[in-house]
Structures are given as structure tokens and as C-alpha cells.
Amino acid sequence: MVVKIGVMDSGVGGLTVVEKLSCAIPDAQIIYYGDSGNCPYGNRSRTEIIQLAQKVIQFLQEKEITFICIACNTISTVIKELEKSCSIPLLSIVEPVAHYLATSLKPESIGVIATMDTIQSKVYPQMIHAENSEVHVVGQGSATLADLIERGEFNGDMINHEIEEEMTKLLAQTAMKEVVLGCTHYPIVLDHFEQCFPQITFINPAIYQAEAAKRQIHIIDSLKKNQLKPIIYTSGDVTTFEKIVTKLNISIQDQVKNK
Ligand code: DGL
Numbered sequence: 001m002v003v004k005i006g007v008m009d010s011g012v013g014g015l016t017v018v019e020k021l022s023c024a025i026p027d028a029q030i031i032y033y034g035d036s037g038n039c040p041y042g043n044r045s046r047t048e049i050i051q052l053a054q055k056v057i058q059f060l061q062e063k064e065i066t067f068i069c070i071a072c073n074t075i076s077t078v079i080k081e082l083e084k085s086c087s088i089p090l091l092s093i094v095e096p097v098a099h100y101l102a103t104s105l106k107p108e109s110i111g112v113i114a115t116m117d118t119i120q121s122k123v124y125p126q127m128i129h130a131e132n133s134e135v136h137v138v139g140q141g142s143a144t145l146a147d148l149i150e151r152g153e154f155n156g157d158m159i160n161h162e163i164e165e166e167m168t169k170l171l172a173q174t175a176m177k178e179v180v181l182g183c184t185h186y187p188i189v190l191d192h193f194e195q196c197f198p199q200i201t202f203i204n205p206a207i208y209q210a211e212a213a214k215r216q217i218h219i220i221d222s223l224k225k226n227q228l229k230p231i232i233y234t235s236g237d238v239t240t241f242e243k244i245v246t247k248l249n250i251s252i253q254d255q256v257k258n259k
Pocket of ligand 1: 010013014039040041043146147182183
């Protein structure tokens, strides 16, 4: 039996989750939807984010998936509202990394860089403090970084400039060794973060979401031992998707589809 996993994001960012998922669970069929036609979500109201996400969930549910990885921190901030009208499990990208930080890494202080919405929602401090109130959590929002990456401008100076500006504000808040890339678009330019701030260890929540997805599949042993390639849909332009699929070295089925 082939398990189908839906993966959704506002755009190309969730491909960083597809990258980790297809390594962690190569036998599952990943069906991805990136809502690039409506990206970025990160500066929108909660009501708008809920309405847009519900449409994507409906599209994925028609593909008969078993559960959905919300490969977007911004959408994960409204997961409780989305669960009310969804009949299959939704996996947050924030919860697994928050659990890792609170119970395994247990840093004195941790920084989170993310969209404005994710920082304002306080989802990271809330989830970490639910398990460990000793960790000092500070955050910094960027209104433009996800959008720059979405437009495929990840080789330009503008990306480095925005990373330097927002990371400097984050690091000024307190001393820290690790920073969470709290927007799934950001690991696409992990090389830029590491180049600008080599003293910091950057944490990619996709790794912990992929592990959570693997645990979700209780029937993993009965899966066919096939390597199934992800199927990628977007409501926007396919060009940036193709560029990032190549950059992340993801082997996909057919071409990126416009839907
Ligand atoms: N990739 C999304 C996230 O993880 C945000 C991008 C956007 O603003 O739409 O938050």
C-alpha cells in the first residue's frame, strides 16, 4: 500500500520539507502544493491565511492523502482553526522543532527568524514554553525575505542585505549560539545565512517535521519498497520551483504542474 502525504506551503518554501521528507520516507508518495499565486502569506491577516489554506487543504484532500504536513510556519500558526474543518491529521512544522528545543537541545537562549506573522503570533515561545519555561526565546520578523526567495532572487545582494539587517537585530536582543530558520523559505538560502553569520548554528525545522511524519506512518513496514518521486503543483509560475528543485537536488515526477 502506498501512503500519500500532502505537503503545503504558500509557495516554494515547503520544498525544503519535501527535500527532508523524501529522504526520511522514500516509499511514500508526496503530493506538494505551493500557493505561489497568493504568496507571501506572512504579511496577511489570520482570516486571509485561514481562507487560503483551506482551499489548498481541499485540493490535497481530493488527492486521497493520509495526512498533511503544513510545510509553512505562518500557516502552522492557524492550525487549530484549520483542524476544525479538516477530517485528516495536519502536522505542524513548529511543534516538532519546539519539542526538540525544549527537551533535547535545551539552550539557555534561542533566536527565531521568521515572517512578521509567525513572530507576532508568538507560536515559538508558546510551544517551547509549554514543555520548558527555562529557554529564553527571542524573535525577529522579516517582511521581505520570503518574498525575495519566492521570486528566485536568491543569488542577489538584496538577500544578503536583508539577512544581515534582521539577523543583527535578532542577535542584539541576547547572546545565542543557535537560530531557528522559522520560515520554510529560509533554508533555501542557508548558504547565505552561514556565510554572513558563521558563528551561529542555524536550525532547519523541516528535519524534525520529517521525523514526525515518519512516526505518523505506523504502517511504514508494509510500504512498497519503491522510490516514489514527489509530484509538485503550484498556483503560480513554475520557473522558480524548477530552479529550487534543482538547487535542493530533489528528484520529482514529471515537470512542476501549474494548477
Ligand atoms: N514559507 C512560509 C513560512 O514558513 C512563509 C512565506 C510567506 O510569507 O508566505 O512561514
